[in-house]
Amino acid sequence: MTETERHDFDVVVIGAGGAGLRAAIEARELGARTALVCKSLLGKAHTVMAEGGVAAALGNVWPEDNWEVHFRDTMRGGKMLNNWRMAELHALESPDRVLELEEWGALFDRTPDGRILQRDFGGHRYARLAHVGDRTGLEMIRTLQHRAVSLGIDVFMECKVIRLLQDGAGAVNGAVGFWRETGRFVTFGAKAVVLATGGIGKVWKFTSNSWESTGDGIGLALWAGADLIDMEAVQFHPTGMVWPPSARGLLVTEGVRGDGGVLKNQDGKRFMFDYISPFFAAETADTIEEGDQWYDNKKDFRRPPELLPRDEVARAINSEVKAGRGSPHGGVYLDIASRRSADEIRRRLPSMYHQFKQLADVDITTTPMEVGPTCHYAMGGVRVEADTEATTVAGLYAAGEVAGGMHGSNRLGGNSLSDLIVFGRRAGLAAAERALGIPGSSEVSEAQVADVTRHATSYFDNEGTENAYAVHHDLQETMQDLVGIIRVEGELLEAKDKLAELDQRAAKCAVEGNISFNPGWHLALDLESMLAVAHCTTLSAIERRESRGGHTRQDYPGFSSAFENVNMVTRFTGGKYEVAQEPKPQMPSELAKLFDEEAH
Amino acid sequence: MAIDTGATTSSPPAPLSEAPQQDLVMRLWRGDASGGRFVDYRVPPQEGEVVLDVVHRIQAAQAPDLAVRWNCKAGKCGSCSAEINGRPRLMCMTRMSTLPAGEPITISPMRAFPIIRDLVTDVSYNFEVAKQIPAFKPGPKGPDGVYRMAQVDIDRGQEFHKCIECFLCQNVCHVIRDHEENKPKYAGPRFFVRLAELEMHPLDTLDRREYIREEMGIGYCNITKCCTEVCPEDIHITDNAIIPLKERVVDASYDPIAWIGRKITRRPAPLPASEAWKLTGAAHAQPGPARPPAGADPAGPGETRLGTGA
Numbered sequence: 001m002t003e004t005e006r007h008d009f010d011v012v013v014i015g016a017g018g019a020g021l022r023a024a025i026e027a028r029e030l031g032a033r034t035a036l037v038c039k040s041l042l043g044k045a046h047t048v049m050a051e052g053g054v055a056a057a058l059g060n061v062w063p064e065d066n067w068e069v070h071f072r073d074t075m076r077g078g079k080m081l082n083n084w085r086m087a088e089l090h091a092l093e094s095p096d097r098v099l100e101l102e103e104w105g106a107l108f109d110r111t112p113d114g115r116i117l118q119r120d121f122g123g124h125r126y127a128r129l130a131h132v133g134d135r136t137g138l139e140m141i142r143t144l145q146h147r148a149v150s151l152g153i154d155v156f157m158e159c160k161v162i163r164l165l166q167d168g169a170g171a172v173n174g175a176v177g178f179w180r181e182t183g184r185f186v187t188f189g190a191k192a193v194v195l196a197t198g199g200i201g202k203v204w205k206f207t208s209n210s211w212e213s214t215g216d217g218i219g220l221a222l223w224a225g226a227d228l229i230d231m232e233a234v235q236f237h238p239t240g241m242v243w244p245p246s247a248r249g250l251l252v253t254e255g256v257r258g259d260g261g262v263l264k265n266q267d268g269k270r271f272m273f274d275y276i277s278p279f280f281a282a283e284t285a286d287t288i289e290e291g292d293q294w295y296d297n298k299k300d301f302r303r304p305p306e307l308l309p310r311d312e313v314a315r316a317i318n319s320e321v322k323a324g325r326g327s328p329h330g331g332v333y334l335d336i337a338s339r340r341s342a343d344e345i346r347r348r349l350p351s352m353y354h355q356f357k358q359l360a361d362v363d364i365t366t367t368p369m370e371v372g373p374t375c376h377y378a379m380g381g382v383r384v385e386a387d388t389e390a391t392t393v394a395g396l397y398a399a400g401e402v403a404g405g406m407h408g409s410n411r412l413g414g415n416s417l418s419d420l421i422v423f424g425r426r427a428g429l430a431a432a433e434r435a436l437g438i439p440g441s442s443e444v445s446e447a448q449v450a451d452v453t454r455h456a457t458s459y460f461d462n463e464g465t466e467n468a469y470a471v472h473h474d475l476q477e478t479m480q481d482l483v484g485i486i487r488v489e490g491e492l493l494e495a496k497d498k499l500a501e502l503d504q505r506a507a508k509c510a511v512e513g514n515i516s517f518n519p520g521w522h523l524a525l526d527l528e529s530m531l532a533v534a535h536c537t538t539l540s541a542i543e544r545r546e547s548r549g550g551h552t553r554q555d556y557p558g559f560s561s562a563f564e565n566v567n568m569v570t571r572f573t574g575g576k577y578e579v580a581q582e583p584k585p586q587m588p589s590e591l592a593k594l595f596d597e598e599a600h
Numbered sequence: 601m602a603i604d605t606g607a608t609t610s611s612p613p614a615p616l617s618e619a620p621q622q623d624l625v626m627r628l629w630r631g632d633a634s635g636g637r638f639v640d641y642r643v644p645p646q647e648g649e650v651v652l653d654v655v656h657r658i659q660a661a662q663a664p665d666l667a668v669r670w671n672c673k674a675g676k677c678g679s680c681s682a683e684i685n686g687r688p689r690l691m692c693m694t695r696m697s698t699l700p701a702g703e704p705i706t707i708s709p710m711r712a713f714p715i716i717r718d719l720v721t722d723v724s725y726n727f728e729v730a731k732q733i734p735a736f737k738p739g740p741k742g743p744d745g746v747y748r749m750a751q752v753d754i755d756r757g758q759e760f761h762k763c764i765e766c767f768l769c770q771n772v773c774h775v776i777r778d779h780e781e782n783k784p785k786y787a788g789p790r791f792f793v794r795l796a797e798l799e800m801h802p803l804d805t806l807d808r809r810e811y812i813r814e815e816m817g818i819g820y821c822n823i824t825k826c827c828t829e830v831c832p833e834d835i836h837i838t839d840n841a842i843i844p845l846k847e848r849v850v851d852a853s854y855d856p857i858a859w860i861g862r863k864i865t866r867r868p869a870p871l872p873a874s875e876a877w878k879l880t881g882a883a884h885a886q887p888g889p890a891r892p893p894a895g896a897d898p899a900g901p902g903e904t905r906l907g908t909g910a
Contacts, residue, residue, distance in 0.1 A: 041669070042727065043765055044677040102747055105736035105801065107754045107761055114748030132758060138676065139761055150735035157727070181716050210672040244648020250674050355674065358693050359650070469660035513665025516632065517717040520664030 004176070004185035004449060008442070009035040009154070010435035012175055012190035013428070014161050014217065017045030018137070018417060019400025020196030021144035022097075022424030023431065027194075028151045032432035035188060036153050037177060039160040039212060043145045046198050046210045047420065050137025051253035051351060053119055053129025054421075055414030056094035060111055061118045062126035062298060067091040069125050072594050074415060076279075077123040077309045078379070078408020079549040080564065081230065084587035085386035086406040086423070094418035097425065098130050106143040108132055120258040123309040123412040125283070126298060127258075134253050134351045140417055159186060161216065162525060163452045164193060164224045164396065165444045171394035172224060173442040176452040180522060183515030185453045189442040191435035194389075194427045195221060195382060195398040200234075200533045202472075202526075204375035205480035208240055208251035217402035218536070219529030221382045222572040226391040229404040229567040230380035231533070232540035232551040235411055236485045238263075238313035240374025242331035247359045249374040252334060252352060254413040256369075257306045259348050260295060261336035263317065264368065265325040271332070272305035275316035280308055311410040311549050314373040318485055321372065331372035337365055373485055377416065378533075379407040379550055380540070383569065386585075388430035389423055395434065399427035405567075409549025459524045462510040468523040471505050475530060478502070483538050488554040492542045499534050506531055532572070539579040540568040621645065624696070625704040626654055628666070632717045639663075640704060645696065651707065652680055652691035655719075667718035675832060678766030682719050683708045688768045688830045710771040711778075726767055729787050733794055734811060738803040753802045760797035760841060762833040765790065769827035769837055775820045786817035789827035789837050796841035799848065809852035818845055 011027040013020045016038035024036040038045065057070040071091035075082050098116065102108065108130045109117040118127045132139040148155070158180040165174035165187075174189045197217030201209025222228060239252040257263075265271045276284045284305050285291035291304025306313065317332050327333055336345055342365035346353050349364070356362040356369060381404035382391050389397045400420045407415060482495035509524040546560035547553050566581045623642040630639045641658045652670055659666045671677040673692045680691040685699065685706050699705055713721035742748050769789035776782050787795070795812055798804055812818050825838045835841070 040671055040677075041679065041723070044671045044679050046672070048677045048764070049672050049674060099746065103738055105738075105798075105804075107749075107757050107801070109758075110749055110751040110754065114750050115746060132761065135676070135762065138764065142761065142763075146730075146733075146735065149731055155727075181720075181722075210677065211670055245646070246649045246653040247674075351676070358675065359695070360648075467660075467664060469664060473660070511664070517667040517720050518665045519659060519667060 004187045004453065006187050006189070007035065008189040009033045010190070011035070011192050011194065011428070011431045012037060012188045013194040013196055013431075014038075014175065014220070015045065015196035015198055015400070015402070016042055016155070017047035017196065017198050017400065018140055018144060018420030019198075019402075019424035019427070020045070020194070021141065021148050022421045023194045023196055023397075023399055023428030024153050025144065025148055025151060026425045026428030027432040027435075028148075028153050030429065030432040030436070032435050034153050034432075035156060035190075036148065037156040037159050037161055037175075037188070039158060039180065039216070041157050042155055043141055045141060046213055047137045047141045047417070049208070049210060049251065050140070050417055051134040051251060052121055052255040052258065053131030053136045053414050054094070054098055054140065054417035055121070055124060055128050055412065056098040056130055056418055057091060057126075057128060058095050058098065058116060058118060058130065060115045064299075065126040065128060067095075068594055070094070070128065071591070073124050074412060075408065075595070077412040077415075078410050079279075079559070080408060081233070081548060081567075081584065082408030083386055083405030083585055084591060085585065087408075088591065089386060089426070090406060090415070090419060090422050093422045097418065097421035101140060101143050101421070104143050104147045106132075106139050108139070119255060120295070120303075120307065121254050121413040122257065122307040122313065124414065129258070129414040131255070133347075134255050134349050136417060140421075156186065160522065160525065161220065162456050163448075164220050165448050166224060166393075167443070167445075169394070170225060172396040174444040175220075176449055178456065181517055183518065183521075185449075185456075187444060187449050189444050190395075191438045191442055192395050192397065192431035194431050195391075195396065195402050196400045196424065196427070197402045199401045200378045200530075200537075201375045203475065203479050203530045203533050203537075204484070205476040206240065206249035207375040208237055208249055209375070214526040215378075215529045215533035216526070217398060218381065219532040221391060221393070221396065221398065221402075222532050222536070222570075224393050224396060225571070225573075226393045226396060227383040228381060228536055228570045229383045230409065230540065231378070231404075231536040231570055232544050232568060233379035233407075233409040233549055234375065234537060235310055235377035235379060235550045236314045236373040237376035238310055238317050238373055239334055239369075239371040240376075241355075241360065242327070242370050242372040243329035244360055250355065250359070251374065251376065252369060252371050253349070254310070256334055256336050256349060256352060259336065260339045261334050262304070262306050262339065263313070264333040264335055265320050266327060266333075267325065270306075271320050271325070272308070272313065272316055275312065275319070276305050276308070277312060280312065284308060309410055309412060310376075311552075314485060315552060317371070317373055326372075327370045329370050331370040333368035334371045335368035337367055342366070377401065377411055378404075379409060379411055380404040380537075380568075383567075387426065389427035390430060397427040397431045399423040409551060456525060457515075459509055459511040459521055460515070462508055464508055464510050466505050466508040466510055468506075468509045468511070468520055468527055471502060471509060471527055472523060472530070474505075475499075475502055475527070475534060479534055479537075483534070483541055486552050486554050487541050489542065492538055495534075495538045496542070499531065499538060502534075503531055535577045536570040536579075539577055540570055543568055543579045543581065622702065624654060626658060627704045627706045628655070628658070628719070629708040630663075630666070630718050631715065633715055636715070636718075638706065638708075649696045650692055651684055651694045651696060651699075651705070654696060655691060655707070667716070667720045669720050676764060678764030678832075681710055681766045681768050681771065683710060683771075688771050690766060690768075690832050693832060710767070712771040712773070712776055713767075723767055725783055726765070726770060726788075726790060729791050730794070732815070733791065733798070734806055734808055736798055736801065736804055737806045739805045747803055749802045756840060757797050757800050757802075759835055760793045760800075762835055763790065763793055764833060766832060768830045768832065769793075772826040772830050773821075774824065774826065775817075782817075782820065785815075786820050789821070789842065791816065792818060792821070792845055793835060793837055793841045796845050799845065807852075809849050812845060813849045813853060818842070818849055821846075
């Protein structure tokens with residue numbers, strides 16, 4: 001058996017983006033011995049790429065804003081599939097979490113009276129996003145990183161967790177990973193484990209997500225017997241770069257539209273006015289004149305349709321391109337050059353200016369950007385209990401993008417960064433409380449550890465020519481083509497078959513070279529969780545025979561009452577993926593009343 | 601197909617001139633702490649690529665175990681730092697079209713850090729320095745329970761917060777680039793930026809000046825601006841962070857009025873936020889000492905001295 005390094009902690013947090021950092025900080029502050037394990041260097045997680053801002057009803061710019069409005073916007077944005085309690089907690093607590101970041105050193109942009117400035121984003125009734133230019137995620141991760149370092153939290157950098165360990169009763173009591181640098185295995189004993197592993201974007205070909213977004217936590221939870229929900233709900237962000245090819249998928253922040261940018265087709269037409277769905281008609285401007293006045297007067301005018309929730313805008317762009325009205329590289333135009341001064345664009349959107357200048361040689365202060373949908377965010381994920389982020393497996397918690405429920409079938413921009421800090425904190429708190437109530441240290445099963453390390457190193461013993469990069473490439477093509485933004489049963493069934501073939505190929509991947517910092521081996525292991533994501537997404541997508549939010553079925557357009565109160569639950573039992581429809585939690589009447597009123 | 605050229609100095613494998621779709625020759629450093637060499641890889645060019653794309657294509661088709669760090673591929677995470685044709689840059693933000701055509705493109709790992717494997721270096725030194733930085737310590741909130749800061753007072757701090765921790769500035773800093781022995785007593789440009797952001801933070805109450813001089817070794821920097829030149833975020837590291845820090849440290853150490861003031865008050869009153877950093881500017885850009893000034897400890901006995909490993 002391969003010898004492993006051994007550590008014991010109360011709480012082990014897997015993932016060091018916003019949610020993981022916030023969970024670790026909370027657990028540490030409560031006195032739990034806490035480890036933070038991340039597969040990149042500290043401070044490089046995908047949170048760093050978040051641009052536009054963090055949504056919180058601070059009411060600094062619009063005093064009319066409050067948690068109830070934020071709650072309502074979030075639920076409507078998610079097409080009511082959200083876990084109502086998570087949406088409520090999120091709206092209630094995000095202002096405190098944002099102000100807390102300021103106490104830890106964050107420097108948000110300011111209002112003239114010195115408070116935190118807030119910007120407009122799609123689906124939010126009021127300017128609500130606290131931000132730092134267009135690099136809010138960097139500010140957040142650095143602030144949390146400094147805080148975590150100052151608390152002396154043990155950080156295991158470039159350490160990838162492969163499997164969770166469980167006691168005889170099934171409770172999670174540890175994890176096995178390896179140091180990427182040396183390949184040496186590490187066993188963590190833990191009384192509670194928090195999954196904060198982020199997203200799944202690398203399963204698709206065109207994605208805004210970073211290298212890390214391989215759904216590791218989805219796999220870990222699934223293999224430990226936890227439930228996933230609503231995996232079909234995948235957000236394709238409407239505005240990713242489409243050119244040059246190597247930059248395809250890179251995010252263009254919604255802040256461009258929040259700050260006045262508009263979408264045009266090749267004829268120069270603001271086509272979004274043709275795509276206002278009845279669900280949002282009451283709150284959306286139907287003329288250019290009204291939309292343009294909204295930026296300065298939100299009380300008397302309705303917001304322009306460019307700021308509809310992301311699923312609506314992504315579908316509209318997709319339709320324009322399909323109808324042959326797209327830009328030369330298969331996108332549409334996002335124009336801020338004709339709408340705002342060059343100085344203002346450079347000041348408000350410095351990263352975007354930089355990104356287009358450097359990667360596409362386009363000056364966004366003079367030239368419209370070419371943009372198109374890109375895989376951005378998983379609304380679905382590990383099923384959690386709203387108040388504690390406890391999964392359906394004892395000792396296991398999940399927070400941030402890896403958890404499902406908060407965003408329903410579509411996430412509003414800005415609600416992710418706030419999700420991370422609201423539920424990261426709650427997960428850290430619940431995990432620490434559990435861990436501190438269990439005496440002694442956890443007894444992990446050496447046999448389980450040996451099974452995991454034997455499996456992980458088996459790729460070095462495989463013979464043949466199967467290569468993890470090729471399997472990954474084919475997986476991305478399959479999901480992009482067959483389980484993309486618009487879905488249809490025949491293609492989904494075809495995807496299911498192809499995934500079964502890819503499972504076989506992935507198991508045969510042969511790894512060259514030695515075990516020290518070997519990306520071919522790392523990818524072979526990442527493929528295990530990516531395939532789990534692909535299977536669950538495809539099964540859920542087949543089962544949800546309606547279109548809702550980030551799940552659009554060409555063969556079942558529109559909402560279906562049969563599915564409006566249903567979560568798609570996926571599990572991995574007896575070596576097989578299973579899907580089941582289960583009722584979603586029902587909102588209490590006092591909250592339901594918020595939706596009876598007129599849309600303002 | 602990999603062509604092992606054996607050494608850095610070997611001539612390019614073949615003249616690359618006539619054919620329009622001539623293969624690129626990527627000369628990558630392969631090896632680990634025990635040694636290594638440059639290996640040439642030939643790949644067909646593709647439109648609009650950055651260096652990292654080509655490295656990925658080599659990894660996928662020719663060298664699956666090629667070690668390279670990367671995350672976002674968008675210039676936001678600072679993971680893919682390397683030396684491209686000898687120049688420290690982010691691989692994800694270096695377009696192939698900006699490099700000389702028809703010549704091999706050399707990619708080597710950052711030189712200031714020990715090699716782990718191929719293009720991946722051990723940057724743990726930076727994370728160790730980060731642990732020593734005395735944390736942000738805000739003063740009390742305003743009467744309405746919130747902090748107020750004017751945008752003008754945080755503009756400079758926001759410039760520093762742009763840092764993506766690519767460590768290219770650390771890599772080119774001559775104090776440590778070829779002087780491993782200086783690392784234990786020198787924080788490097790990245791952390792002078794970090795210290796400057798804390799010192800200039802309108803809400804912060806801690807005085808780190810003595811610590812910056814004694815423990816962080818700011819005197820070693822002699823303002824050659826190499827760090828500023830390579831910063832992918834265009835942070836004016838030397839002018840806006842290091843020089844003002846040096847001035848602050850010098851003021852704290854040698855200004856007789858400040859010294860008496862400290863004796864009387866034990867601790868200098870924090871400057872009002874809007875006044876604190878108006879000193880910054882070219883007029884104050886004087887070369888600092890090449891070594892930390894020797895001599896008596898100018899800190900008053902009543903001052904809290906911040907040690908390392910806090």
